[in-house]
Amino acid sequence: MTPTAQPGNRITDVDGIEVGHYQRLDDQVSVAGEQPGSGWATGTTVVTVPDGATTAVDVRGGGPGTRETDLLDPVNTVRGATAIVLTGGSAYGLAAADGVMAGLEAAGRGLPMDAHGHVVPIVPAAVIFDLPVGGWTQRPDAGFGRRALEAAGRDFGVGSVGAGTGARAGALKGGVGTASLTLADGPAQGRTIGALVVANPVGAVIDPATGLPWGGEDLEHHGLGAPEAGQIAALAQLSAKGTVLNTTIGVIATDAALSVAGTRRLAMAGHDGLGRAIRPAHSPLDGDTLFAVATGTADGPPPPPMPAGMDADTPVVAGLGAAAAVVVQRAIVAAVRHASPVAGIPAYRELLSSALR
Incomplete structure (x- = not known):
């Protein structure tokens, strides 16, 4: 049974953000090795953004597969x-964004172009490399994107779903994870920030000395206890991932009102969380990419005044930046914590079942 993201700890705690998945996973699926892989084991995840929100992106991996990321540069015209779209299928999977565009156009959502109601939806996308899991030619297309969009809502699954269906995290099964928190004090008091991440890194997400995720101080949040000695040894003996083509991608969202530049700084700060949860991160063949969204719907107190020449949202960005790293780290751990086995790729929750509360 697919685990469900819980209110109070999911990206959709930010008002206006919705998430939908679509995936195909065959009962019989194999990973490419001496023989080609076979069967379906891939999917697409869509994060919908409310009108008027600000969007940005930060790409840190050396081998990204992306669409429309240049449009989100703060020096360019479009704000949101x-x-x-987050999807499997490597560069082929970018086709899923076409289906999302078609669905949004049918709903009349996008940049208005004329008096006749014509719109152009803005749909950036990033991909993970999951082609060796299942058949090489069985990858997301426009239909995946359209179905994921139709499934979008505040409630959604985590683990081996959507774009995380064929994901791997080091030697373990990867997947989709999410987290959120609301700041209790400081300049960003009252603002909520959340993250959704598809974890598919070549780097390890587990400390081989302890059998626990990197950043062990957060164990209670994830319902984790101490693994047994035999489980730690079994984890340490797992072979490394069989491919160096990887990528961790995701979306950070907040209800704060931020400039495009401030929103981009959230995406940049989120990569700190990626670096905490994955070792190594940002390799030359990873495509590590984080989007950020600021909806501007929060009712928190106004930030303190800034000196002339400085952006008014700087104190809020500073507070949210630290939180962005936390929610990204938690989302990556959650992705591995909730993933289920696919195609014989071992899952953390099976190997360490006695450590899960």
Whole structure:
């Protein structure tokens, strides 16, 4: 049974953000090795963005597969996306964004172009390399994107679903994870920030000395206890991932009102969380990419005044930046914590079942 993201700890705690998945996973699926892989084991995740939100992106990996990321540069004209696509299928999977565009156009959502109601939806996308899991030619297309968009809502699954269906995290099964928190004090008091991440890194997400995720101080949040000695040894003996083509991608969202530049700084700060949870991160063949969205719907207190020449949202960005790293780290751990086995790729929750509360 697919685990469900819980209110109070999911990206959709930010008002206006919705998430939908679509995946195909065959009962019999194999990973490419001496023989080609076979069967379906891939999917697409769509994060819809409310009108008027600000969107940005930060790409840190050396081998990204992306669409429309240049449009989100702060020096360019468009301020926000209509939806963001995270998908399997490597560069082929970018076709899923076409289906999302078609669905949004049918709903009349996008940049208005004329008096006749014509719109152009802005749909940035990023991909993971999951082609060796299942058949090489069985990858997301426009239909995956359209179905994921139709499934979008505040409730959604985590683990081996959507774009995380064929994901691997080091030697373990990867997947989709999410987290959120609301700041209790400081300049960003009252603002909520959340993250959704598809974890598919070549780097390890587990400390081989302890059998626990990197950043062990957060164990209670994830319902984790201490593994047994035999489980730690079994984890340490797992072989490394069989491919160096990887990528961890995701979306950070907040209800704060931020400039495009401030929103981009959230995406940049989120990569700190990626670096905490994955070792190594940002390799030359990873495509590590984080989008950020600021909806501007929060009712928190106004930030303190800034000196002339400085952006008014700087104190809020500073507070949210630290939180962005936390929610990204938690989302990556959650992705591995909730993933289920696919194609014989071992899952953390099976190997360490006695450590899960």
